[in-house]
Amino acid sequence: MGRAWLATLGAVILLAGLYFIGGGGWLAWLGGSWYFLSAGVILVAAGGLIIRRRMLGVVLIAAVVAYTAIWALVDVGLQFWPLLxxxxxxAIIGAAVAFSVPLFxxxxxxxxxxxxxxAVASVGVVVTAVSAFEPKNIIRDAESVAAAQQVKPQNDEKEPGDWKAWAGDTxxxxxxxxxxxxPANVKDLQVAWTAHTGEAVVPGVGDAEDQNTPLQVGDNLYVCTTYSTVISFNIDTGKENWRYAAGKGNSTYQRCRGMAYFDATTAKKVADVPGVAADATLNASVSPQRLIFPTxxxxxxxxxxxxxxxxxxxxxxxxxxLKAGMGEVKPGYYQQSSTxxxxxxxxxxxGRVIDNFETNEPPGVVRAFxxxxxxxxxxxxxxNPAVTREPLSPEGYTRGTPNVWxxxxxxxxxxxVYLPTGNATPDFWAGFRTDxxxxYGSSIVAVKVGTxxxxxxxxxxxxxxxxxDVTGQPxxxxxxxxxxxxxxxxxxxxKTGMIYLLDRTNGKPLADIEERPVPQGNLAGERYSPTQPYSVGMPNIGNEVLKESDMWGATPFDQLICRIIFKSSRYEGVFTPPGEDWAIQYPGSLGGMNWGGVSVDPTTHLMFINDLRLGLHYNMVPAKDIPPGTGSSEGMGIIVQKGTPFGTxxxxxMSPLGVPCQAPPFGTLSAVNLKTHKLVWQVPVGTVQDTGPLNIPTGLKLPLGMPTLGPSLATKSGLLFFAxxxxxxxxxxxSRTGEExxxxxxxxxxxxxxxxxxxxKTxxxxxxxxAGGSPHSDKRGDSVVAYALP
Structure with missing residues (x-):
């Protein structure tokens, strides 16, 4: 039995060493760390000696464990997740070998x-494993947190609290x-009622996701589904009042992030309606209270x-x-996806225009009705600045322009009105773009509401x-x-992880912004901006410049692969230009901060931000090398970009285990003081309970801080809700401290x-x-869940 155990243990160590020698040699050849190669040599020798029951193998294992500990401390310092x-x-290998010493x-x-x-190593393993369940990477500015805590939570007993707009207000x-x-009684919050839409998304059927933020007006709670159905529920019981099905629409991108509420009896006229008398524009004797939503x-x-x-x-x-005046609109190429x-x-x-299929896609026009x-x-x-209403060309509005999605x-x-814009599509080769x-691409455009x-x-x-793209609601x-x-x-x-603070009357910075030189690319036919606007007067979130020691993995083995990818790729910070060689984009095109926007507490001046930190590994592929009929417009793999010389x-x-290659956290909640411009606190948010390596849920509540997507909610009592x-x-x-x-x-x-x-009423x-599901998991639902104090 002892011989078999040592043979197995030695073989595992030997194979690990061979892996380290192969990968570590490659990494060293790329100019990276020599640790893996040297450790691999020791492991191979130790494994062979252990198989032969030589005590020198134990000594070599002790040496490589000590060597690894010293290297790790030099490489990353006392950071918990990188050290882990x-x-x-x-530590596990060392404990296994140490317990086997009586066999030698x-x-x-x-x-x-x-x-x-x-025993000592085992205790260390257990203590570390237990510690892993406590949040790490917490940032708190003591002075700012103390100032926020001095603001007493307040409550307006007379506030009815209707939620009449996607963000509560405009x-x-x-x-x-x-x-x-x-904060004192939230621990007692419990489910008051649960309702169901009956329209759960089927995973893998079309690009469909539930992302709806409900509206509430009076006794009605309004929910829209991915498939363009609107349902009214009673706010106290969850009982369905009525539903209206507008039709499923396209199958390429199905969302309903939210609806708009209009009350003609209280609305103020801000613009005259062509062909309608000025005093008749608000004459809405038919259905004065309306829900307006896209399909x-x-x-x-x-x-x-x-x-x-x-x-x-x-x-x-x-x-x-909405397709009127838009010229040719292929199925799935255009719809309004947001509220x-x-x-x-x-x-x-x-309107959301499908990304990256081709040039000359539908217009990015913004319209008021x-x-x-x-x-x-x-x-x-x-x-075309000459356009004020209908298009001036039979072909419709200008095609392929930056859109507001x-x-x-x-x-x-x-x-x-403040418009956050995207880009003229396709995204990753833009030599075709006009002045x-x-x-107007990737901009905030302020337009006069009446004109x-x-x-x-x-x-x-x-x-x-x-x-x-500028993705968050300003x-x-x-x-x-x-x-x-x-x-x-x-x-x-x-998406770059930067926050810009502007004077909304004129667009001038209220916090410093610097135009800094950025790397230049070399793709034929492309042009490059020599500088980019860096927000230096506000905190930056999740856009640090990566280095090899920032590479991570669930194990040293997939960390080694991440190091190899990093050292074999071109990477020059946030604005690393795409090229035909492999490059790293961090933050990736998901962000940074995405469409969920922010929330704010005006009593403390704290703005709350959630982010995701998922980089991309990509290169540009000559169009002639893309096989006909392959590729897509979004997601991963080949992106077509028809009409340009390059796809991507x-x-x-990520590592081969499906774990992001940079160290945790992969997503956080942050509070920024809009008056002082300081980062007040930042905490990792989310665990691997429902996800994990190879996208297999671990069931473990390890608070690494996972990528986030969706909006938050702040309350005057000092709470911040997020799902x-x-x-x-x-x-x-x-909301003052970031404590869960x-x-x-x-x-x-x-x-x-x-x-x-x-x-x-109550x-x-x-x-x-x-709760309809999230993109990393194939579990879907149709639940509307209401919580209240008992």
């Missing part, structure tokens, strides 16, 4: 020493003044908020064809060849200054925004989340 990936496996020696002292070392705030649920096949629908019936006098029996914006008597929509009649009021065509913001006081494309004419624009990425926020004045701010988050091959920057993690939980945090106070298991994951309201405050 370097030392944990060797008859000397009593040697046997006792071996078993004692094995400012992108995601803030509620309802505060019956507090997957490119329609804008209006239904009565009380009955769910189509509004007869809006467009064609409740529908406006429309209601601004006074207007409803404003952009009368919320009563559905009549087109104005249009902003990024490619995420939520917009509206400042009624200034009469300004107008380059002027749609641009007042100013600010560009976050010049000539964007990375798919760094936050409108008034910052009080020490001299008693107020700075009318606009906070813009980005993209893969996630957009890769494990199936809705969590509540102390409560969590509740959801049926499946969620990418939706939580909302809160107080029922006028007086209860509810927190509601839609």
């Amino acid at each position: 990936s370097r030392l944990f496996a060797f 020696s008859r000397t009593r002292k040697t046997r006792i020493a071996g078993v004692a070392f094995g 400012h992108g705030s995601r803030f509620s003044r309802v505060g019956d649920i507090t 997957g096949d490119g329609r804008l629908m209006a239904i009565d908020a009380n009955t769910g019936k189509p509004v007869a006098n809006f467009g064609d029996n409740g529908a406006v064809d 429309p914006l209601v601004a006074g008597n207007l409803v404003i929509v952009g 009368d919320a009563v009649t559905g009549t087109l009021v104005w249009a902003w065509d990024p490619g 995420v939520a917009m913001s509206y400042d009624a006081e200034l009469g300004m 107008a494309d380059d002027k 749609g004419r641009p007042a100013w624009s600010f560009q976050t990425v010049h000539h964007d060849i990375w798919d760094f 936050l409108i926020y008034d910052i009080p200054n020490d001299d008693g004045s107020v700075s009318k701010a606009l906070s813009v988050t980005s 091959w993209r893969e996630r920057f 957009g993690t890769q494990d199936f939980y809705l969590r509540a945090y102390n 106070l409560w969590k509740s298991r959801l049926p499946v994951g969620s990418q939706s925004g939580p909302i809160t309201y107080r029922s006028e 007086g209860k405050q509810y927190v509601v989340i839609f």
Whole structure:
């Protein structure tokens, strides 16, 4: 038995050493660390000696464990997760060999020493494993946290708390003044009711995901499904009031992130409607309260908020064809995926244009329609400033222009709408783009609400060849200054991990921004911006410049592969240009910060941001080398980019086990003080309970901090709710400190925004989340879950 055990143990160590020699030799040849090669030589020798029952093998194992510990400390210092990936496996090997010492020696002292070392190593393994379940990588600025804690949580007992817009308001705030649920009693929060839409997404059938943030008005909770169905539930019981099915739409990209609510009895006129008398524009005796939402096949629908019936006098029996004036629109190439914006008597929509299939795709035009009649009021065509409403060409609006696919913001006081733009598609080769494309791509464009004419624009990425669209709804926020004045701010988050703080009256920076030189590429026909705007006056989140020692893995073995990929790839920071050689993009095109936007607490001036940290490993592929009929427009693998000289091959920057190659955290929640511009706190969010290596759920609540996608919710009582993690939980945090106070298991994951309201009938405050599933898991659901205090 002893011989068999040592033969097995020695063989495992020998094979590990051979792996280290092969991979480590490659890494050393690439100019990387020599540790793996040298450790591999020792392991091979030790494995062979252990198979032969030579005590020298034990000595060599002790030497390689000590060598590894010293190297790891020099490589990464005292960082927990990086040390774990370097030392944990060797600690287990060392313990196994130490416990085997009695099989090598008859000397009593040697046997006792071996078993004692094995026991110490085992205790270290256990202590480390237990410690792994405690959050790491927590950042807290003591002074800023203390200042936030001095602000007493407040509650407005008279606030009804209706949630009438995607972000609660048109400012992108995601803030509620309802505060019956507090940091002190949130631990008692429990499920009040659960409802179901009956339209759970089928995994693998079309590109469909549930990402809806509900609306709440009076006694009605409104939910839209991926398949363009709207349902009204009773806010106290979850009982279904009515539903309206608008049709499933296309099968290439199906989303309903949210709806708009319009009340003609309270709306203020901000623009005249062509062909309609000024005093008649708000005459909505038919269905004065309306829900306005987009469908997957490119329609804008209006239904009565009380009955769910189509509004007869809006467009064609409740529908406006958004493809009108757009020229050729191939199936699935265009639809509005995010919530429309209601601004006074207007409803404003952009459109999601499919990425990267080809040039000359549908226009990125932004249009305003009368919320009563559905009549087109104005249009902003990024490619033709002469267009004010209908297109001036029989072919329609300018094709292939930068589009607005995420939520917009509206400042009624200034009469300004803020548009976050993407890029003229395709994304990764842009030699075809016009001056107008380059002027408005990856920008914030402020337009006048009554006319749609641009007042100013600010560009976050010049000539964007990375798919760094502006994705988050801009936050409108008034910052009080020490001299008693107020700075009318606009906070813009980005996929690059940068936060831009602008004066929303003119687009000028309120926090320092520097134009810095960036690396230049060499693709034929491409041009490159010599500089990019770096936000240096606000915290940067998850966009540190990687180095080899930042490479990570669940084990040293997949970490070695990540090191090889890193050292064999071109990488020069955030703006590493694509090329025909393999390069690393970090942050990747998912972000950074994505479409969920931010939330804010105006009592503390804290803005809350969630991020994801997934890099890309990619290269540009000459079009002639792409086999006909292969490739797609989005996701991983070959991206076609028809009409350009290059497609691209993209893969996630991950180890063979499907673990991100850089060290944790892979996603965080952060609080930034908008007045002081300081990072107040940052905590990892999410565990590997419902995911893991090879996409196999581990069931372990290890708080690495996982990639996040979805909006958060802040309350005046000092809470922050969030569900957009890769494990199936809705969590509540102390918004002053980042401390997790409560969590509740959801049926499946969620990418939706939580909302809160107080029922006028029962007086209860509810927190509601839609749980339909998240992209990393094939588990899907259709649950609307409401929580309340008992």
